[in-house]
Amino acid sequence: MRERAIRFGSHGTLAGIVCEPAGRGATRAVVMVNSGILHRVGACRLHVKLARRLAERGVPSLRFDHSGIGDSEARRDSLPFEKSAVLEIREALDWLATKRGIERFTVLGLCSGADMAFEAAREEPRIDGLVLLDPWAYRTPRYWWTHYRARVTSAAAWRRLWERHAGRRVAPPAPTGPAAEEDLDLPTYVREFPPRERVAADLAAMAARGLRLLCLFSGGQGDHYNHAGQMRESFRDVDLGERLEEVFLPDADHIFTDLGHQQTVLRTVEGWLVAASDPAADAGAPQALPATAGSSA
Amino acid sequence: MNPFFFGTSEERLLGVHHPPRGRAPRDVGVLLCAPFGQEYMRAHRAFRQLGLLLARRGFHVLRFDWFGTGDSAGDAEEGSLARWVADARAAIEELEDTAGVARVSLVGLRLGALVAALAAEGRDDVADLVLWDPVVEGRLYLEQLRKAQHVHAGEDPGDLTRLAPDAVAGILGFPITGALAAELTAADLTAVGLPALRRVLSVVAEEREEYARCDRALAERGLDVRSECLPAGGSWAEVDNFGSALIPHQIVQAIVAFLDQEPGGAPR
Numbered sequence: 001m002r003e004r005a006i007r008f009g010s011h012g013t014l015a016g017i018v019c020e021p022a023g024r025g026a027t028r029a030v031v032m033v034n035s036g037i038l039h040r041v042g043a044c045r046l047h048v049k050l051a052r053r054l055a056e057r058g059v060p061s062l063r064f065d066h067s068g069i070g071d072s073e074a075r076r077d078s079l080p081f082e083k084s085a086v087l088e089i090r091e092a093l094d095w096l097a098t099k100r101g102i103e104r105f106t107v108l109g110l111c112s113g114a115d116m117a118f119e120a121a122r123e124e125p126r127i128d129g130l131v132l133l134d135p136w137a138y139r140t141p142r143y144w145w146t147h148y149r150a151r152v153t154s155a156a157a158w159r160r161l162w163e164r165h166a167g168r169r170v171a172p173p174a175p176t177g178p179a180a181e182e183d184l185d186l187p188t189y190v191r192e193f194p195p196r197e198r199v200a201a202d203l204a205a206m207a208a209r210g211l212r213l214l215c216l217f218s219g220g221q222g223d224h225y226n227h228a229g230q231m232r233e234s235f236r237d238v239d240l241g242e243r244l245e246e247v248f249l250p251d252a253d254h255i256f257t258d259l260g261h262q263q264t265v266l267r268t269v270e271g272w273l274v275a276a277s278d279p280a281a282d283a284g285a286p287q288a289l290p291a292t293a294g295s296s297a
Numbered sequence: 298m299n300p301f302f303f304g305t306s307e308e309r310l311l312g313v314h315h316p317p318r319g320r321a322p323r324d325v326g327v328l329l330c331a332p333f334g335q336e337y338m339r340a341h342r343a344f345r346q347l348g349l350l351l352a353r354r355g356f357h358v359l360r361f362d363w364f365g366t367g368d369s370a371g372d373a374e375e376g377s378l379a380r381w382v383a384d385a386r387a388a389i390e391e392l393e394d395t396a397g398v399a400r401v402s403l404v405g406l407r408l409g410a411l412v413a414a415l416a417a418e419g420r421d422d423v424a425d426l427v428l429w430d431p432v433v434e435g436r437l438y439l440e441q442l443r444k445a446q447h448v449h450a451g452e453d454p455g456d457l458t459r460l461a462p463d464a465v466a467g468i469l470g471f472p473i474t475g476a477l478a479a480e481l482t483a484a485d486l487t488a489v490g491l492p493a494l495r496r497v498l499s500v501v502a503e504e505r506e507e508y509a510r511c512d513r514a515l516a517e518r519g520l521d522v523r524s525e526c527l528p529a530g531g532s533w534a535e536v537d538n539f540g541s542a543l544i545p546h547q548i549v550q551a552i553v554a555f556l557d558q559e560p561g562g563a564p565r
Contacts, residue, residue, distance in 0.1 A: 005300040005311065005366070015300050017311075019366050037542055039341050041367050044470035048368060071300050071313050071345070188340075255468035257335075257449065257536055 001055040008064075008095040013086060015071035016040065018096075019051035023058075028104045028277045030054060030131075031092045032063040033085070035110035035255075037186060039070030039087060043110055043229035045254035045281075050108075053219065055191045056201055057274045061180040066116075068187045069154045073216060081187040082119065089120040093127070104128055106276060108269070111254065112189055115214055124201050129276050130206075134254055137225035146226045177255050181261030193224070196234065214272045215249045221255030233297065246274060298349070300368075302359075303391045304534040311368035312361040312393060315348040315505040318356030325424045326398040327359035327556060329387055330409030330416075333376075334442075334471035336533040337366060340406055342542035343549060350553045357396030361388050363412075369432055373472050374465060378435075378480040380410065385416035393422065400424045402556055407434045407533055414489045414528050419442070426491070427498045430533065435481030442468045445534035458482045469536050487514035498555045501549050509561045509562055526553055 003019045017040065032047040034040065040063040041048050051061040065072035066085050069094075075084055089107060096102045105115035106129030114132035122126040205211075217225045225231075228248040232240060247268055252261040306312040331337050331342050345471070348358045362369040363384050365376035378510050402425040405413030410431030417423040432438040439457040446468045447453045456465050460475040487510060497520050501508050504526055516522045529545030 003302070003309070003370075005302055005368075013541075014299070017300075037342065038338060041338075044335075044338075045367070045373065070341070071298055073298060211471075244300070253536075255470065257467070259465070259467035259472060260469075262470075 001052060003051075006062075006095070009072075009088060009091045011073075011076075011171075013067065013073040013075075014091065014257045015062055016062050016092065016095075017051070017239070018060065019055045019062040019126050020100075021055050021058045023145060024100070025268045026058060026100070026128075027102060028059070028106065029096050029102045029275055030059060030061040030106045030108055031089060031096070032061060033089060033107065033109045033113040034069050035113040035133075036189075037069055038255075040075060044109075044257060045264060046124050046256065046262065046265065047108075053175045053262075053266060053270050054273060057270065057277075059277045060096075060102070062096055062128065063091055064088075064268075066187065078206075081189045082116070085116040085185070086123060089116065090124055097126075102131055106131060108133075108271060109222070115261055117190065118199075119218070121206060122202060125209065128209070128211050129213070129215070130211065131273065133216050133265070134218055134221050134225075135215055136195045136199060137217065137221060137230065138193070138199075139224065139231045140227075142227055143225070143230055143269050198279070200235055203235055204241065207238065207240055207243050210243075212243045212245075212276060214245045214269065216249065216268065218242060218252040218254050218256065219250040220252065233257075298345075302399055302421065304384070304387055307370070308364055308432065309370045310361050310364065310387065312359055312363070312391065313345075313348065314392075315352035315356075315360075317355045317451060318352045318509065320353065322357060322396070323355045324398055326357040326387055326392040326396045326401045326411075328385070328401050328403050329358065330343075330385055330403060330405035330413040330531060331360065331363065331564060332407035332409050333363070333366065335469035335536055336407050337362075339357070339533055339535070339543045343544045344406075347549050347552060347554075350549065351556060352552060354554065354557045356394060356450070357398060359392040359395070373469040374474050376474075377477055378415070378484060381412045382415045385412055386420075386545075389422065396414065403427065404429065404552060404556075406430060407477075408438065411435070411484060411486050414486050415484075417492060417494065420492055423494060425496045425498070425556065426494050427500065427555065428486075428511070429500050429548065429552065430485075430487060430502055431499070431508070431511065432550065433486045433511045435484035437507055438476060439473075439481055441534055442473070445532075445536075446470060449536050467551060469534065487511055491515070491518070491520065494520055496520075496555075498552065499524045500551050500555075502545055502548065503525050510532050527551055 008014050023071050047063045054061050066088050068074040086217050093105050105127050107127055108131035109117040110133035114135035121130055167169055217230050256262050299314045302309040303312050332340050344360050348360055351358045363381045365371035367493050392401055398423045403413040404427040406429040410428040443457050457478045460478040462474045462475040465472045491541045512522050512524045527547040531543045
């Protein structure tokens, strides 16, 4: 395994770490993108640990910082983050294609990173795999059932309801601290889920060209996702078949702070990626190593 | 802002060098020593800012990841206080060689402050020392981490000072091994045999007895200690779902101003 710090992009201002197996000859690589403003090491160092495990299994990767994040310089143009992030993911693919002769890619991201990975895959045919951690989610009838079932049996929920009606509820404190202290040259991104119909159309197009997805949901996005298989159910009108592997870790938080959950995520993603990188996998769908939580394929 | 690897081939450390920009280079470099765990994640942005601002004042600046952290080699479970002190010393030498400076000032945040002080022991090439919200007593630090983890996860991880040597506790997403906890339990910044430093800046976001004790102890040894308390919102030992950065601008500016006024800091 070998790691190298690189500079790339049209102005050489993007910083990344390429992590590679000892031998050359890989035909597929994984590109890992920022989650929010967390730098390229990933939440709780997830990207570093995953990159090294992948390299041991023969899969190269590039983890990098978008402009203005981590160790990459801010852009000089006024391109919105949604556009510049996609452009920069393509520049990462270009670097791997030019320097390593790799032509097929999986892009991995958490939260806003998942959003940008998805947006890049819409435009970039070289991306034929996505690993999305807490991506956009769309509520289903079962979501609402799960949501309200938990509440009708909760004493706290009844108390809140009573307080609201009695006018006794104390307003939550106004946000203070970190948000007001953000650096001015940070890219701005407000996470808004696109209309489900748009995402359904994109998924249909991606599936038609053979793209495969591993979507892993934590319990930290409970406002949008709360039961195993919700993604498949919410896109019932798209023939995803075995192209979608969906995993739910209900006890995990959004950035996987529990060490046990980190191991589950690493094992699941590594298994899926290694299978996807096997030339024989082109004949069939990759399978994640068994996760300890609910999984729906 | 140039990321690169340095150190031995088995234990490569990720460094980011900020060369001087727009000013003649100073004859003293600045090494930034990061905190550990979730505090490291939250401080990365502030360190980038500090590095850029100091580079604009003519300093060669190096920030880096400890062994087992960030992009540096190793697993987090392999990290130890002794190893990180050796990392800091390797980074001082790397900065001296790369920048062609004979002396280096050390800026340490939280655990990085304690490690920086330990790394300065017995050296004659350390100019100034900046202790930023320093971990003064390892024992207290472990207690603070325990409380933070309790708040975050709703479960008390127990007394970390009593962690079995082969046990690992998950604290805010990062492992603390029994061996590291034992090293930390014994560590006390006021007991470090600091050399005759030129100046010390103790800059903190809130008043604490441990900070006052540290300032007194260093002053009693004849060190020129300047103390500043610049209140800032937020806490280093905190997790939120969005991985927010904490950038106490006033403190960053105070550190830049302090180093900028360094007596021997005239352009070469």
